[in-house]
Amino acid sequence: MNRILVIRLGSLGDVVLATPLLRALRTAFPDARIDALVKPAYAPILQGNPALSAIFTTETFASRSRYDAVIDLQNNLSSRRYRRVGEKIFAYRKENWKKFLLVWFKINLCGDYRSVAERYALAAEPLGARLDGKGCEIFLSEAEIRFGLSHRTHASALAVCFGARHFTKRFPPERFATTLNLLLERTTLDVWLLGGGDDAPFADEILRRIEKKERVKNFSGRLSLRESASMLAAADAALSNDTGLMHVAAAFQKPIVALFGSSVKEFGFLPYKTRFEVLEVAGLKCRPCSHIGRASCPRKHFKCMMDIPEARLVEAVEEALRHASRKSEWARDAG
Numbered sequence: 001m002n003r004i005l006v007i008r009l010g011s012l013g014d015v016v017l018a019t020p021l022l023r024a025l026r027t028a029f030p031d032a033r034i035d036a037l038v039k040p041a042y043a044p045i046l047q048g049n050p051a052l053s054a055i056f057t058t059e060t061f062a063s064r065s066r067y068d069a070v071i072d073l074q075n076n077l078s079s080r081r082y083r084r085v086g087e088k089i090f091a092y093r094k095e096n097w098k099k100f101l102l103v104w105f106k107i108n109l110c111g112d113y114r115s116v117a118e119r120y121a122l123a124a125e126p127l128g129a130r131l132d133g134k135g136c137e138i139f140l141s142e143a144e145i146r147f148g149l150s151h152r153t154h155a156s157a158l159a160v161c162f163g164a165r166h167f168t169k170r171f172p173p174e175r176f177a178t179t180l181n182l183l184l185e186r187t188t189l190d191v192w193l194l195g196g197g198d199d200a201p202f203a204d205e206i207l208r209r210i211e212k213k214e215r216v217k218n219f220s221g222r223l224s225l226r227e228s229a230s231m232l233a234a235a236d237a238a239l240s241n242d243t244g245l246m247h248v249a250a251a252f253q254k255p256i257v258a259l260f261g262s263s264v265k266e267f268g269f270l271p272y273k274t275r276f277e278v279l280e281v282a283g284l285k286c287r288p289c290s291h292i293g294r295a296s297c298p299r300k301h302f303k304c305m306m307d308i309p310e311a312r313l314v315e316a317v318e319e320a321l322r323h324a325s326r327k328s329e330w331a332r333d334a335g
C-alpha cells in the first residue's frame, strides 16, 4: 500500500477517536502516503499529526486523486461520494441496528464494551494495522502549550465542557453552577468554561449563578478549536458532558468526570485510555432514548440528568483533581 486515505468527516469526538488508528497505519506503512479527509471545522485537530502526510477537507479534496486503499470510518452517503477514489475500500461497520434495538426495544446485543477507537481499527485489520494500546493524541506546538498554561493562576485548574449539540446530552446549566459553587467553597482552583459559539448562552446561564465570579473564566465561543485544546492540555481535570471536547481532554490523558444523560456506554464513546468516572442514572428504564441526543426529553422529567446529584459531581471532581496531583508528583519524582 503506497497511498492510503482515511475518511472521517466529523464530528470532533469521532475524529479524535480515529487518531490511534492513524498511528497504527503509520507504524504498519512507514513509507506510505497516508492522508485524512475531514470537514473543514475538524481539520485543525489533526494538524501536526506525524502519522499523516496531508489533511484534506471536503472543500480541498480533489476527486481525481487515486488511493490504493480508502478506510471509510464514516460509512454513510456523504463519505461514499469520496471513497470512490480507492482501489480497495475498507469500511467501518457501524452496526446501527444494535443501537436501534437498544434505543427502541432496550435489547442489548452490544456485548462487552469496545471503544469506537477500537471499532475503527477493525476496519483496517485486513491491512495488517494493529493498535498499540495507547490513547488518542493531538499535537500542539510549544506556543500553543504556553497559551493554555498562561491562564493558570492557582495550583489547580478544572476545565468544564458544559455544552453539547443536543439538549438530552447537556447537564442543566443551573446544576453546573450549583456544582461549581460547592466546589469553589471547598477548593481553590481555576475554573474554565470551554465550548463553542453555540454553547455561549449556556455559559452565560452558568456564570449568572456563580458566587465567586472572579474564579470562573468563560472561554466559550472565544477560542479556536486548537486554543480550546490547549486549555484542556493545561487543565488538571475535566468535567464534561458526553461531547467532542471530552475526547479532546482524553487525548491529553486528563482525568475526566463524564456526565451521561440520554446516552449510554454501549455506544462506544467512553473517554479512551484515560482515567475517568461516568456519572449517570443507572437502571433508568427510558435510557437510552436516542443514540445521538434529542432536543427535549420525550418523558418530560429529564431524570437521566436531573437525578444525578451535584454533591456526587463535587466528590468525583475532587477525586479527579487528587488523581492529577498524585500523577504530577510521581512525574516530578521520576524526572
Ligand code: SF4
Pocket (backbone or CB within 6 Å): 168, 261, 262, 284, 286, 287, 288, 289, 290, 296, 297, 298, 299, 300, 301, 302, 303, 304, 305
Ligand atoms: S430521562 Fe429518559 S427519556 Fe428523558 S432524555 Fe433522559 S433518557 Fe431520554
